[in-house]
Amino acid sequence: MRDILPADGVVDDAAGLRSYESDGLTAYRQVPLVAVLPETTAQVAAILRWCHARGVKVVPRGSGTSLSGGALPLADGVLLVLSKMRAILDIDYANRVAVLQPGIANLAVTQAVEAEGFYYAPDPSSQIICSIGGNVAENSGGVHCLKYGITTNNVLGVELVLMDGETVRLGGTLLEQQGLDLLGLIVGSEGLLGIVTEVTVRILPKPQTARALLLGFATIEHASQFVADVISGGIIPAGMEMMDRPAIHAAEAFVGRGYPLDVEALVIAELDGPAVECQHLVDEVAAIAGRNHAVSTRVSHSEEERLSFWAGRKAAFPAVGRLAPDYYCMDGTIPRHRLAEVLQRIAALSSEYGLGVANVFHAGDGNLHPLILYDANRPGELERAEEFGADILRLCVEVGGVLTGEHGVGVEKRDLMPVMFTQTDLDHQQRVKCAFDPELLLNPGKVFPTLRRCAELGRVHVHGGRLAFPDIPRF
Numbered sequence: 001m002r003d004i005l006p007a008d009g010v011v012d013d014a015a016g017l018r019s020y021e022s023d024g025l026t027a028y029r030q031v032p033l034v035a036v037l038p039e040t041t042a043q044v045a046a047i048l049r050w051c052h053a054r055g056v057k058v059v060p061r062g063s064g065t066s067l068s069g070g071a072l073p074l075a076d077g078v079l080l081v082l083s084k085m086r087a088i089l090d091i092d093y094a095n096r097v098a099v100l101q102p103g104i105a106n107l108a109v110t111q112a113v114e115a116e117g118f119y120y121a122p123d124p125s126s127q128i129i130c131s132i133g134g135n136v137a138e139n140s141g142g143v144h145c146l147k148y149g150i151t152t153n154n155v156l157g158v159e160l161v162l163m164d165g166e167t168v169r170l171g172g173t174l175l176e177q178q179g180l181d182l183l184g185l186i187v188g189s190e191g192l193l194g195i196v197t198e199v200t201v202r203i204l205p206k207p208q209t210a211r212a213l214l215l216g217f218a219t220i221e222h223a224s225q226f227v228a229d230v231i232s233g234g235i236i237p238a239g240m241e242m243m244d245r246p247a248i249h250a251a252e253a254f255v256g257r258g259y260p261l262d263v264e265a266l267v268i269a270e271l272d273g274p275a276v277e278c279q280h281l282v283d284e285v286a287a288i289a290g291r292n293h294a295v296s297t298r299v300s301h302s303e304e305e306r307l308s309f310w311a312g313r314k315a316a317f318p319a320v321g322r323l324a325p326d327y328y329c330m331d332g333t334i335p336r337h338r339l340a341e342v343l344q345r346i347a348a349l350s351s352e353y354g355l356g357v358a359n360v361f362h363a364g365d366g367n368l369h370p371l372i373l374y375d376a377n378r379p380g381e382l383e384r385a386e387e388f389g390a391d392i393l394r395l396c397v398e399v400g401g402v403l404t405g406e407h408g409v410g411v412e413k414r415d416l417m418p419v420m421f422t423q424t425d426l427d428h429q430q431r432v433k434c435a436f437d438p439e440l441l442l443n444p445g446k447v448f449p450t451l452r453r454c455a456e457l458g459r460v461h462v463h464g465g466r467l468a469f470p471d472i473p474r475f
């Protein structure tokens with residue numbers, strides 16, 4: 001690695017490696033064999049070529065905020081960190097595209113174009129630090145994705161280095177693509193198919209006005225029905241987020257912005273567009289809230305007030321950190337009309353497992369983020385929290401939803417994949433992996449619950465958790 005990279009591009013001392021031992025799923029830790037920080041696509045290609053020739057495993061890492069353990073290192077693998085590749089390569093305002101290196105932080109893209117009246121729409125709550133390359137790998141979403149789409153709807157092209165060191169370009173700068181949609185395959189592929197070394201994204205003109213409503217409801221059912229009625233009424237808010245009582249109280253104690261404390265559910269709905277249209281939509285949404293028995297309604301009349309409404313929601317995760325020594329953030333998606341029922345069943349599971357839960361979520365997309373409260377210092381609590389979380393995800397699938405909304409499968413949900421997919425589905429997905437990385441060297445042990453050599457695919461099954469191929473990489 002030292003032959004390929006400058007001296008400060010290789011980290012192999014124990015203290016330096018320690019800082020890479022985990023990502024956002026901090027319950028899991030593993031110090032990598034070595035961490036390398038390339039600065040160019042050519043260096044990435046050289047690293048992969050070297051590793052490929054020697055059968056060395058590689059784990060890609062952006063900013064390490066994955067909540068599903070996607071960037072968890074391997075003891076016998078190279079951790080390839082993209083954080084030094086953070087340049088903006090081109091901004092084309094006329095065609096509304098920006099070309100970026102993968103390590104740039106999500107928010108830095110908006111900051112670079114906002115003086116010209118533009119922004120990058122997908123806005124994960126981790127946007128001050130998470131990288132664009134990580135966003136592509138996880139197909140990340142955020143508050144504004146309800147109206148403006150998730151990462152896959154905002155990425156036009158990537159440069160990708162394959163495990164054998166070959167560099168390919170997928171997509172381009174236009175909305176229309178030629179040939180197979182291989183770009184669609186890469187977005188959300190969790191670092192299993194190649195290293196993203198350049199990303200072309202759409203940038204959008206900032207809306208003329210944005211206004212928010214802060215709505216309190218006496219029951220989760222009323223709040224859920226309100227959300228369903230807004231969408232079925234043909235209104236797509238720029239964002240529509242919900243918090244339950246524990247989350248409201250934690251957020252209010254944290255930021256003190258006057259959230260109502262006598263309600264069971266709080267919804268923040270944001271409308272944007274030209275001022276006249278915005279006013280019309282605010283009135284419509286307020287009327288729908290009234291019909292669904294909202295017990296408190298506040299409408300923002302200034303930018304300061306709008307931001308104040310959002311302050312508690314944006315700080316909700318750290319705020320919930322005050323409720324218990326640890327929490328485990330789940331991520332599953334359900335059909336919107338099942339919201340109330342699913343939240344009730346999560347409450348029942350909470351009693352059953354004897355662990356508290358706070359809910360903060362993207363209600364408009366049906367993307368739940370139950371935060372399971374536990375204390376890792378108490379023996380058995382982490383395991384109980386994980387089992388509770390797995391039950392929540394099984395519930396999401398049972399009601400017609402999916403295992404993940406935006407945080408990815410990683411290691412966290414890997415063993416739950418058969419809840420959602422048949423073995424045939426999984427075999428087909430793994431054949432795609434084999435087409436890109438036949439030796440299974442790139443981010444092994446993530447996403448797929450059973451591992452088999454590509455040559456064996458379709459012939460040999462691993463059943464009941466028995467490890468038939470102990471030499472195939474797992475951790």
Ligand SMILES: Cc1cc2nc3c(=O)[nH]c(=O)nc-3n(C[C@H](O)[C@H](O)[C@H](O)COP(=O)(O)OP(=O)(O)OC[C@H]3O[C@@H](n4cnc5c(N)ncnc54)[C@H](O)[C@@H]3O)c2cc1C
Pocket residue numbers: 023024059060061062063064065066067069070071082102123124125126129130131132133134135136137138139140141142143190191192194195196197317406407443
């Ligand atoms: C407080 C907090 C809030 C969050 N809120 C949200 C949210 O609102 N919405 C949301 O979607 N997510 C959220 N996340 C999760 C996380 O921030 C996203 O998944 C993010 O996209 C990860 O980016 P990263 O740069 O940190 O990637 P990492 O964590 O470093 O890596 C994530 C995955 O991408 C792969 N990868 C990284 N870079 C590349 C690359 N260049 N090429 C190929 N593969 C690569 C890694 O191998 C790994 O599998 C949150 C996380 C935290 C800690």
